[in-house]
Amino acid sequence: MSLLDITELSLSYGDKCLYKNAEFSLFKGEHVGIVGANGVGKSTFINICTGNTIPDEGQIRWQPGISRGYLDQHAAADAQQTVLEYMQASFSALFEKEKEMVQAYQRYSAGEEDALKKAEKYQQQLEAADFYSIEYRIMRIAEGLGLTAIGMDKQLGNLSGGQRAKVILSKLLLEEPDVLLLDEPTNFLDKEHIRWLSEYLTEFSGAFLVVSHDFAFLEQISTCICDIDEQSIRKYSGKYSDFLKQKKHLREDYIRRYTAQQKQIKKTEEYIRKNIAGVNSRNAKGRRKQLERLERMAPPAKTYVKPVFRFHSGREVHEEILLQVNGLAAGYYYPVISGISFTVNRGQKVVITGFNGIGKSTLLKTLVGQLQALDGNFSISEAVQTGYYEQEFSWDTPEQTPLAAIRSWFPQLTEKEARRHLAGCGIDSKKAGQSLSTLSGGEQAKVKLCRLTLQPANLLILDEPTNHLDDLAKEALKEALEKYEGTVILVSHEEKFYQDFADKIISLEQVRPRE
Known part of the structure; x- marks a missing residue:
């Protein structure tokens, strides 16, 4: 059963159509890299999945009960909170339960016999939730993404935009949702932390959708690639390198079939033109009907032209x-x-x-x-x-x-x-x-x-x-x-x-x- 189903998705901004009757499904454990040229709608696709963007048409259906984690780099946070306090908030319910357990033990010490059963129940729940490994889990992710170098006691209000984004990502990973939705998570990471995140996501037991232009990163973390191109969404199995080979093969095959169809159409039209009024008029009319019923292939999608940047070095500098x-x-x-x-x-x-x-x-x-x-x-x-x-x-x-x-x-x-x-x-x-x-x-x-x-x-x-x-x-x-x-x-x-x-x-x- 799929975790997410998107059907008949259409969305336009003015005269720019991003999707037209697009389809997509996400299954349990899938690690999906989202690719496409600049401007095709990759970030918009993530926003559609989160519900932040409403499409013109189509249905977005999440399986009930599925928890989703979205990397929102502009998420509201208390500027006075420290990095550690913000990360600990991922376990606020467990810390509250610990507080209730301590209070129950205190009541038991004061002579309230029934409080012991409550305290033991809380203790069992905390142990089942692996509460006592929280500090280790926080520090593992904090070290992996370089937060310990920034300082765990540093207030969020004193962080740069990139540092703040790393803290938000860390909290998201600690929450371990069923599905992660990440838009360019490597933009604010250096190579050591990208390597750590790659290893983390490769071992992640849930599913994720990751938009990235870092193709070496996608090669390591992805089990399939979602390609957004020409208003459609197509999923390819395998790594990024496998996707490139598959897409090239499919495009070449499509061009061959399109070329063959165009050649046949031209040949048929020429026959009709020459024979529509002659002795072979009946055959010509029959071929014209066949041509009218023919489902014509759309021209191959244009390939994106590589831009050209030329920087002018200006006036000469003589100093070494x-x-x-x-x-x-x-x-x-x-x-x-x-x-x-x-x-x-x-x-x-x-x-x-x-x-x-x-x-x-x-x-x-x-x-x-x-x-x-x-x-x-x-x-x-x-x-x-x-x-x-x-x-x-x-x-x-x-x-x-x-x-x-x-x-x-x-x-x-x-x-x-x-x-x-x-x-x-x-x-x-x-x-x-x-x-x-x-x-x-x-x-x-x-x-x-x-x-x-x-x-x-x-x-x-x-x-x-x-x-x-x-x-x-x-x-x-x-x-x-x-x-x-x-x-x-x-x-x-x-x-x-x-x-x-x-x-x-x-x-x-x-x-x-x-x-």
Whole structure:
């Protein structure tokens, strides 16, 4: 029996149709990776499963009694709560039972004979629920996702967005629901914690749906792949690599059958045209009826075109050392990182690593002037033109379209030129006319990258630019950075993305650069 059945699912936003009569079922123990190009509706699919998005048509039926856990990175939480207190809330009912047990024992000690039976009953219930392993279970997950390094006594209100998301994920894993619904869970994790989460999910006894652009992660955790493409949902058995082979084979087979049918249709139409008024008129009319009854195959779905990113290195820099950082401390009201020293030479491609929450984004914000240094200093060559890619999506006017945004940033461009640049970066004419806030994360990332390609910059500072990009866009960005003649400072948790072009790795965990 399936845990979830979705039938005749249809959903459109304006003239953009995401699903049309789509079907999907989730069965007990299935580990499903959800894939598809940017903008096809992967996150929307998760929101439909949670009930946060209501489709235009269709039915979503969960098996009664099934518990579901959704990774909501914006979930409400008491800012004064500590990380440990928030995680312990997963077991609030058991802690309450423990309190009742203690009170029952106290009443028994005071001479209330009947209280002993109640206390023993509570004791048995706690033991059956494995109550006395709670501390171990909390610390196992906290260590696996790097929360112990952040500090279990740290208040939620003092956490960064990425740290807070890790805490919410930790609590979700502690609750052990029957079904996990995770949308890009690796975006805020570094490679060590991704590895731990991969192992955890591989051993997870329940079912899950996971949206991810980290295909190595999907390869390890998935037993089947749900592909969202051309308004439909199709499930493939096996790992991500198996899905790629199956999809390629099915597409090639479909193209062969479609081509053969088109050839036969053309041949039949030619026969009808030549013989409809001749001695073979009867045969021609019969073939015309057959042709009218023929169920014609739809043209093969278009393949997604790989975007092209080209960064312009701007004016030449003559100094050998482009950036010098000396004992830098950075943060908001107190230092998140301190004692950081390193240099970046002209033309180097430098990657900054470290566990999530160590302060990588804070460092970049300080280097671009969004934050003031709290101690130490840094110097950047006066000849530097900086192009900055910020991890967060924040638009001054989110209702603006990509086309209008590009033209407001670069007023010298004609509409045709702006459209051409957007199309080259993977934003077609339809998406160019939508408001920025309605675009998927990957589409918004492409708009930001398009902006970077249009501004001369001899120093690119990029904070997790691959987080929301599909495979083709990641490949295009990697190629662009390999060809780029300027200097790059990149924060990324995807070693596979940068390992071929990185000249230098700076680990903030070690403070000193690792060459």
